[in-house]
Amino acid sequence: MTSTSTPPGLARFNDLDEPEAFAALHETCASTAWVRRLLVARPYATSTDLYAASDAAMAELITADLEEAMAGHPPIGRPKPGDPASAREQRGMAGASAELKAEMLELNLAYQEKFGHVFLICATGGTGEQMRDAVRERIGNAPEREREIVRTELGKINRIRLARLVEEDARA
Template sequence: MTSSRASGGLARFNALEEGAARAVLHEVCASRAWAERLLAARPYAGADDLYAESDAATAGLTTADLTEAMAGHPPIGRPKPGDPTSSREQRGMAGASAELREEMLALNLAYQERFGHVFLICATGLTGEQMRDAVRERIGNSAEREREIVRVELGKINRIRLGGLVRDGSSGAEGG
């Protein structure tokens, strides 16, 4: 059940002109296919309907759509300069030692070389060590297995970011 505050943010989103709504959704997820599917299903009666549509859209992303979505995420340990959402999402790395930061950089590069895209994890609430351990574990996955893990992680990030949209009309909630 959604709160009245959530209803207000969702109502504002539902009422946005299509171009403005598309821009808001692009802040949540860089995949155009994902955004277009969510736009087409407006208006949403409640947050659960929005989340369900997001989950279905994420599940339906092609490999190219996933690549596009991942391009909107900076590497762990290197948030986008001037982007408060990126900094909040990666705050588990904020107090990391120089050694851990260097290790994450090396792991990020190795991961990207292996899979051709950024290491994507829903970093909300994770420490730098937990993120490091996750990339260490996942770098040995097959490309197919890793693509499905990325899809799950992207879905988590999208839900968290949509939660910010539903709560207060901004997509700057914590997430990836």
């Protein structure tokens, strides 16, 4: 059991059995290596400890792990059907014009052709125009540079999702 001073949502997460905790973390990030690193470090005393463990795990991911994590993300402008997290995170594209959506589709395809994976950005709070401008800018990056940007963006997404997991757990 976790300490009574641990926030309730985090305590609940800490107390999940391993398969449940694995599933919750895997919904946060599709990288099995990332999930395993966070599982082994449980229990967490504070949310800050959880976020630090996430950041450390993200820094250690090799290319194959990053590819596995990216495979869990749909292209910008096309959230996963039935996935509220995906729809919530891509809300900035929901009201985009047909022209912007078409341009984003073209840019996504060009990006994927160049880098071999979806364009990944922490889209929470971003507008469709900001996402378009980011893909336009980043498509010119060298693959090594883009991989590190993707790692940073995944880290941001993971922190947001972990915070939501712990907050939702607190309300459960």
